[in-house]
Amino acid sequence: MILSQQLLPGARLIEADLAEQFGVSRIPVREAIRLLEATGLVEVVPRRGARVAVVDGTDIKHIQELRIAIEGFTAEMAATRRRPEDIDELSRCVEIGLAASESGDAVGAAMWHRDFHLAMERAAQNPYLHLVLNPLRQRTEMVFSVLLERQGSMAWEQHRRLRDAIASADPIQGRLAMENHIREAMSHWET
Secondary structure, three states: OOOOOOOOOOOEEOHHHHHHHHOOOHHHHHHHHHHHHHHOOEEEEOOOEEEEOOOOHHHHHHHHHHHHHHHHHHHHHHHHHOOHHHHHHHHHHHHHHHHHHHOOOHHHHHHHHHHHHHHHHHHHOOHHHHHHHHHHHHHHHHHHHHHHHHHOHHHHHHHHHHHHHHHOOOHHHHHHHHHHHHHHHHHHHHO
């Protein structure tokens, strides 16, 4: 609901209301809120309750600066270490993500966007990349799901270029394509 903007930044998350809406007890709702707090999508303030996080532009900028460096390296390693099945998975993410985007399925497109980046991490064959990138990605996932919807097929063309650089074992073009992808998304955030 947060990623699809049914719950907007700043919206209060009332356990009893959410439990009733989903037909569950308050315990799984409380646990979900706690898990979402760890992702940065939800803020919990003692004695005030939980609310959907309000995204701070400065935080997003700082996180994206890190992502440019780390995901650029990830793309470089993926181009060096990729296997045929990695390229197949990247291609599948692009095809299905583009179709979701073109059909207006913003949530599905955001999911495939995330899966593309995870597939690229797997192709890089360094298990520590996920440990570093996951918390950063979670803090910006909501913002970039909105940006992906704005960018539409252009974002998927960027993913296609990134996939092509990885498939052709070109680490420099992989890094440049990733850096461009993040910078392009940030230019839409700033406007």
